Amino acid sequence: MVLNRQCVSQGNMNNSGFVVILCWLLMQGKSSYGNLPQEVGIVEQCNGYCFSVVKPFLDHCAQLKEAADANNKLKDKIYTLDGTINNLQSQLLNSGAETKNLDEKIKEKDEIIKEKAEQIKEKVEQIKEKVEQIRDKDTQITDLREQVKMMYRVLAEKNDQLSKINQTSESLSGWTVIQRRFDGSVEFNRNWRDYRDGFGDPRGEFFIGLKKLHMMTAAEPQELYIDLGDVNGTYRHAKYDNFIVGSEEESFVLKSLGNYSGNAGDSLREHEKAKFATDDRDSPNKCVHSYDGPWWFNGSSCGKSSLNGKYFKEGIADGRNGVSWGHWNMFDYKLSLTFVKMTIRPRSPQT
Numbered sequence: 231m232v233l234n235r236q237c238v239s240q241g242n243m244n245n246s247g248f249v250v251i252l253c254w255l256l257m258q259g260k261s262s263y264g265n266l267p268q269e270v271g272i273v274e275q276c277n278g279y280c281f282s283v284v285k286p287f288l289d290h291c292a293q294l295k296e297a298a299d300a301n302n303k304l305k306d307k308i309y310t311l312d313g314t315i316n317n318l319q320s321q322l323l324n325s326g327a328e329t330k331n332l333d334e335k336i337k338e339k340d341e342i343i344k345e346k347a348e349q350i351k352e353k354v355e356q357i358k359e360k361v362e363q364i365r366d367k368d369t370q371i372t373d374l375r376e377q378v379k380m381m382y383r384v385l386a387e388k389n390d391q392l393s394k395i396n397q398t399s400e401s402l403s404g405w406t407v408i409q410r411r412f413d414g415s416v417e418f419n420r421n422w423r424d425y426r427d428g429f430g431d432p433r434g435e436f437f438i439g440l441k442k443l444h445m446m447t448a449a450e451p452q453e454l455y456i457d458l459g460d461v462n463g464t465y466r467h468a469k470y471d472n473f474i475v476g477s478e479e480e481s482f483v484l485k486s487l488g489n490y491s492g493n494a495g496d497s498l499r500e501h502e503k504a505k506f507a508t509d510d511r512d513s514p515n516k517c518v519h520s521y522d523g524p525w526w527f528n529g530s531s532c533g534k535s536s537l538n539g540k541y542f543k544e545g546i547a548d549g550r551n552g553v554s555w556g557h558w559n560m561f562d563y564k565l566s567l568t569f570v571k572m573t574i575r576p577r578s579p580q581t
């Protein structure tokens with residue numbers, strides 16, 4: 231009877247597990263007799279009639295068990311679904327975190343890009359500054375060039391003043407400058423009239439004039455002193471102790487030189503007795519034309535010197551047309567002297 235009551239109360243699903251166990255025990259009792267002696271007795275006693283009473287109940291129990299099993303399966307399924315939902319939710323949460331992470335990273339990158347842009351801006355600013363500085367330097371260099379130019383001008387002026395002083399000291403010492411060349415500022419390839427009358431600036435480059443030379447040397451015996459210099463600053467001289475120039479009628483012939491002394495070599499000797507020649511009154515062998523300057527040219531050989539030749543600042547002539555003094559460099563006429571000063575003074579009575 232206890233069993234019956236238990237089976238009836240099986241409608242309650244909350245303790246279905248317990249009911250199932252009871253039902254199971256009952257079914258066991260029906261098929262096996264070894265384990266539960268007290269129940270064996272009940273079944274034996276029941277046999278015919280009892281069984282017909284219990285049978286529907288047992289069937290019901292079986293149905294209940296099936297329902298319980300199905301319920302359990304559903305529960306499992308729900309449980310599994312819950313797990314899946316949890317899983318999906320956590321995934322969603324994770325993906326949310328990841329999205330947040332990405333946002334964070336994008337923000338960071340934006341920050342870095344901003345920083346870089348700032349740095350680039352700075353660099354551009356610096357480059358601009360440098361360009362400005364370079365421009366400043368250019369201006370400074372231009373200024374310096376201008377200053378250097380001015381210094382050169384001042385230097386030229388000082389030189390000029392110095393040459394005036396030199397001239398004074400020369401005239402005081404009795405020497406008169408008759409020809410001077412040192413910078414190529416005056417053209418020396420000139421015509422007969424210019425050489426006859428003189429040209430240039432007595433304080434700079436100039437020639438005193440053949441007419442004056444004739445008069446001075448005719449008045450009293452003169453010494454001729456020739457100072458020569460090359461581009462490297464080497465100076466030498468040649469001195470003649472009886473310098474006489476003829477009249478215009480004599481074509482200002484180099485009448486006499488006298489004895490030579492000095493360290494430059496006697497490169498004027500071959501020109502003694504030669505007539506003066508200019509481009510418009512050239513020697514028969516056209517020496518003025520080939521030497522680019524008037525001189526007392528030897529009618530057959532032209533000679534060994536040409537102190538009115540073309541001026542070459544670098545000291546090297548095109549050919550034989552420079553300011554030449556043959557003995558200076560073993561008759562290498564490519565060499566052009568950059569300094570010439572010819573002076574005369576009345577011959578002292580004792581020499």
Ligand SMILES: *[C@@H]1O[C@H](CO)[C@@H](O)[C@H](O)[C@H]1NC(C)=O
Nearest residue numbers: 389390391392393394396397
């Ligand atoms: C002045 O004379 C000195 C000595 O003779 C010489 O060295 C200098 O070059 C001369 N200066 C000028 C400008 O002629």
Ligand SMILES: *[C@@H]1O[C@H](CO)[C@@H](O)[C@H](O)[C@H]1NC(C)=O
Nearest residue numbers: 460461462464545559565566
């Ligand atoms: C000046 O010196 C340079 C270098 O020593 C030399 O080559 C040149 O021939 C010299 N010029 C003269 C005119 O002596």
Ligand SMILES: *[C@@H]1O[C@H](CO)[C@@H](O)[C@H](O)[C@H]1NC(C)=O
Nearest residue numbers: 471472473487488489490581
């Ligand atoms: C040149 O020197 C020689 C001696 O060496 C002398 O006899 C002659 O008179 C000198 N000439 C002049 C113009 O002084």
Ligand SMILES: *[C@@H]1O[C@H](CO)[C@@H](O)[C@H](O)[C@H]1NC(C)=O
Nearest residue numbers: 500502503504528529530531
């Ligand atoms: C010219 O040079 C030759 C030697 O080359 C010389 O014999 C002669 O006396 C020089 N003078 C004149 C005016 O020709």
